[in-house]
Amino acid sequence: MGEFELIRNYFAAAPCAQPGEGVALGIGDDCALLSVAAGEQLAISTDTLVAGVHFPDVCDPFLLGQRALGVSASDLAAMGASPLAFTLALTLPQVSAEWLEAFARGLNTMAQGCGLRLVGGDTTRGPLSLTLTVFGTVPTGKALTRSGARPGDLLCVGGPLGDAAGALPLVLNQRTTEASTTQALLTRYWSPQPQFELGIALRGKASAALDISDGLLADCGHIATSSGVRLLVERDQVPMSDALLRFFGPDAALNAALSGGDDYRLAFTLPPSWLAELQAAGLPVFVLGRVVEGHGVALIDALGQDVTPSTRGYQHFQETR
Amino acid sequence: MGEFELIRNYFAAAPCAQPGEGVALGIGDDCALLSVAAGEQLAISTDTLVAGVHFPDVCDPFLLGQRALGVSASDLAAMGASPLAFTLALTLPQVSAEWLEAFARGLNTMAQGCGLRLVGGDTTRGPLSLTLTVFGTVPTGKALTRSGARPGDLLCVGGPLGDAAGALPLVLNQRTTEASTTQALLTRYWSPQPQFELGIALRGKASAALDISDGLLADCGHIATSSGVRLLVERDQVPMSDALLRFFGPDAALNAALSGGDDYRLAFTLPPSWLAELQAAGLPVFVLGRVVEGHGVALIDALGQDVTPSTRGYQHFQETR
Numbered sequence: 001m002g003e004f005e006l007i008r009n010y011f012a013a014a015p016c017a018q019p020g021e022g023v024a025l026g027i028g029d030d031c032a033l034l035s036v037a038a039g040e041q042l043a044i045s046t047d048t049l050v051a052g053v054h055f056p057d058v059c060d061p062f063l064l065g066q067r068a069l070g071v072s073a074s075d076l077a078a079m080g081a082s083p084l085a086f087t088l089a090l091t092l093p094q095v096s097a098e099w100l101e102a103f104a105r106g107l108n109t110m111a112q113g114c115g116l117r118l119v120g121g122d123t124t125r126g127p128l129s130l131t132l133t134v135f136g137t138v139p140t141g142k143a144l145t146r147s148g149a150r151p152g153d154l155l156c157v158g159g160p161l162g163d164a165a166g167a168l169p170l171v172l173n174q175r176t177t178e179a180s181t182t183q184a185l186l187t188r189y190w191s192p193q194p195q196f197e198l199g200i201a202l203r204g205k206a207s208a209a210l211d212i213s214d215g216l217l218a219d220c221g222h223i224a225t226s227s228g229v230r231l232l233v234e235r236d237q238v239p240m241s242d243a244l245l246r247f248f249g250p251d252a253a254l255n256a257a258l259s260g261g262d263d264y265r266l267a268f269t270l271p272p273s274w275l276a277e278l279q280a281a282g283l284p285v286f287v288l289g290r291v292v293e294g295h296g297v298a299l300i301d302a303l304g305q306d307v308t309p310s311t312r313g314y315q316h317f318q319e320t321r
Numbered sequence: 322m323g324e325f326e327l328i329r330n331y332f333a334a335a336p337c338a339q340p341g342e343g344v345a346l347g348i349g350d351d352c353a354l355l356s357v358a359a360g361e362q363l364a365i366s367t368d369t370l371v372a373g374v375h376f377p378d379v380c381d382p383f384l385l386g387q388r389a390l391g392v393s394a395s396d397l398a399a400m401g402a403s404p405l406a407f408t409l410a411l412t413l414p415q416v417s418a419e420w421l422e423a424f425a426r427g428l429n430t431m432a433q434g435c436g437l438r439l440v441g442g443d444t445t446r447g448p449l450s451l452t453l454t455v456f457g458t459v460p461t462g463k464a465l466t467r468s469g470a471r472p473g474d475l476l477c478v479g480g481p482l483g484d485a486a487g488a489l490p491l492v493l494n495q496r497t498t499e500a501s502t503t504q505a506l507l508t509r510y511w512s513p514q515p516q517f518e519l520g521i522a523l524r525g526k527a528s529a530a531l532d533i534s535d536g537l538l539a540d541c542g543h544i545a546t547s548s549g550v551r552l553l554v555e556r557d558q559v560p561m562s563d564a565l566l567r568f569f570g571p572d573a574a575l576n577a578a579l580s581g582g583d584d585y586r587l588a589f590t591l592p593p594s595w596l597a598e599l600q601a602a603g604l605p606v607f608v609l610g611r612v613v614e615g616h617g618v619a620l621i622d623a624l625g626q627d628v629t630p631s632t633r634g635y636q637h638f639q640e641t642r
Contacts, residue, residue: 050447
């Protein structure tokens with residue numbers, strides 16, 4: 001048995017890899033088999049993370065496993081899907097039992113937290129990278145797409161923004177700060193929590209949704225384009241954490257919240273009539289703007305003046321070094 | 322718009338990327354959405370191909386696209402699944418419009434030939450590799466697994482073996498031969514045809530099945546282990562093409578057929594009562610052995626003597642150089 005076959009057996013033995021509801025056949029055959037109930041559709045998303053591009057060449061494998069799956073699963077939450085399963089394609093330059101054990105533990109921690117089961121994958125030799133494909137189910141016709149935003153809808157997000165971008169100087173060991181701030185920001189970077197509960201609650205209510213990966217303004221641009229509308233973001237309503245404000249100060253914090261990327265919070269548009277019900281249910285719904293006729297995205301101040309920054313959008317990890 | 326976003330749009334415009342039966346939402350949102358009919362299960366397989374490991378660093382991108390999807394789709398055929406869709410995660414060191422155009426054409430040629438539609442993916446910068454995740458549907462309970470082989474069953478394959486291994490010296494420009502042989506072998510290497518028709522015909526008939534990727538003897542070992550049986554392969558019944566026999570001679574040809582890998586033909590076990598019906602239907606069913614009690618795989622001669630070679634199994638592309 002080759003070392004890569006050993007790895008496959010290692011993952012196949014993980015608690016999250018056993019058959020169960022919706023998973024008729026897991027790891028070990030030519031294909032996995034998923035059962036999708038009548039009246040449900042299967043939501044699918046694929047993400048690749050490359051060492052040195054999407055995460056540091058040298059990083060804690062536990063944290064990498066946890067983050068990789070959290071990032072991928074966030075796409076399911078953004079569609080309003082319930083979590084079901086995932087596959088892992090892992091490419092490794094060499095086999096280190098210690099590295100693999102920690103990576104699998106991180107992956108498994110996120111998988112169990114989310115309710116996702118590993119059903120298959122592939123392990124190959126090469127430069128370190130991961131491709132995760134995640135699967136969820138959503139009642140037919142209820143998926144949250146990017147294309148339904150209408151003038152009059154509110155623009156909302158699922159929580160404070162910018163923490164992951166705020167964590168980057170800590171991830172890269174470029175700066176230090178007090179322990180509680182460090183902990184708060186690093187947790188948001190290394191352990192993004194897919195907003196499944198929120199996404200599911202938004203079925204039949206939100207008119208459009210996505211998860212913020214490239215930065216609020218850039219991702220709002222995707223909703224604006226797909227829906228054929230204009231999104232106005234109110235600068236003074238952008239939610240930010242105390243940790244980010246302490247670490248970055250108000251101006252840099254706002255910049256991180258608007259353009260930093262890696263938030264993996266949901267951004268969505270909502271007919272105003274649904275707002276009270278969602279907030280009463282204790283869901284994290286932060287109103288920070290509205291949908292109007294037109295196209296594109298604008299940042300406005302309290303007087304409604306356009307204060308859109310000239311640069312916006314995602315900074316590749318590599319570009320930040 | 323970044324160059325990688327341009328690529329995504331390029332793939333999104335491919336004919337194979339449009340919604341259609343079973344594909345409710347294709348490329349462009351957080352997730353694709355697949356519809357699975359009542360009474361059907363979804364079969365899923367993921368494969369990664371890394372440059373320099375699974376294919377030459379320098380190779381024709383059209384052929385690479387065609388081969389990559391054919392290899393992945395073969396896992397669906399081996400489960401008896403009908404083809405539905407696939408995702409592509411493409412990691413590229415740099416963007417070359419010419420390379421991408423040819424790669425997408427190759428991918429699309431195989432996709433249309435197979436009836437698979439591109440529904441999503443990811444494009445990232447890094448060392449060249451591809452991860453393809455393929456989706457098919459199979460009636461609930463009818464999937465062909467590796468675990469049902471029973472003593473008394475016939476061992477069969479879906480066609481001549483060893484051609485892809487025979488093509489390697491041509492792929493690597495180590496040898497030359499006459500044009501018709503070159504053409505026949507290279508076609509089997511660069512354009513493996515998933516045996517969907519055969520796999521679907523075997524539903525409810527074959528007791529176990531897989532596709533041969535690591536070599537006949539090694540892959541028969543997977544059926545033997547999963548089913549808890551012993552497989553006997555009759556040396557004189559192994560089907561081989563005229564092209565392979567001409568190029569390699571009988572001994573090396575047999576070795577390629579037994580251990581060469583990359584065949585992507587189905588190997589399956591079959592209760593004898595089904596044989597006549599399948600052959601009468603014109604399906605490629607070559608009987609080359611049988612299932613007995615015990616464990617492991619043995620090669621036997623016409624007298625029933627064990628002539629199993631001491632080495633067997635897959636040679637990584639890299640290891641053959």
